[in-house]
Amino acid sequence: MDPVKKIAQLVRAGATLTAYTCPACGTVLVRLKTGELYCANCERTVVLVKTEEEAQQALEIVQLREVRRIVFDKILQLGREIEKLSASEMVDHLRSMSLLIDIYERLSRLHGEGQRQQPKSPS
Template identity: 30%
Template sequence: MADLLRDGATMLSQSCPFCNVPLFRLKSGDIICPSCKRRAVILRGSEEVSSEVVVAIGARLREVLSRKLAEIVGRIEEVKDEDRLLKLLELARRIYEFLKEV
């Protein structure tokens, strides 16, 4: 946490719902938990949504996409058609890239 503060991050009043460690806003604007390395999104507006709900949704999305990626990899192993293979590879790449950001 000290490294984050030295690098210019701001400690927020909200804490991570998974590990109860304070969330930090990086200079880039991203909000992260320094303990479990999850990213969080805090929504503001007429319908206030808690960071706990948003982080939980992000975790669920990560689970679902990880399972889908595993399914796609299984289909890649079995596919014979080159066009279908290219489509599956592109889909797998997109999901993989998205998972790295979540």
């Protein structure tokens, strides 16, 4: 879909246009209701930073989010497989799920702490 049409859809859904452009492609960024800046052309969130330290913090947040998503997908995958298993196999799957859930919760806490520390984009 054309980026201009995507931007129009996002604005109709409550996003606002900003004076910022995407550093990768130059498309005007929109501010989503969540406060995140978004490039409709690249289809990704953009974080504006002032220092190398802020850039590193933002990168860590993005990487943690991706790991958390992968762990969540594995939990769902194990959940779908449970009904086909014998009792002993189920116990192993449930142990794995329990470990993954613990990891997911820890990543969620880290992600939440990172969001609070993330550099705020200029208003």
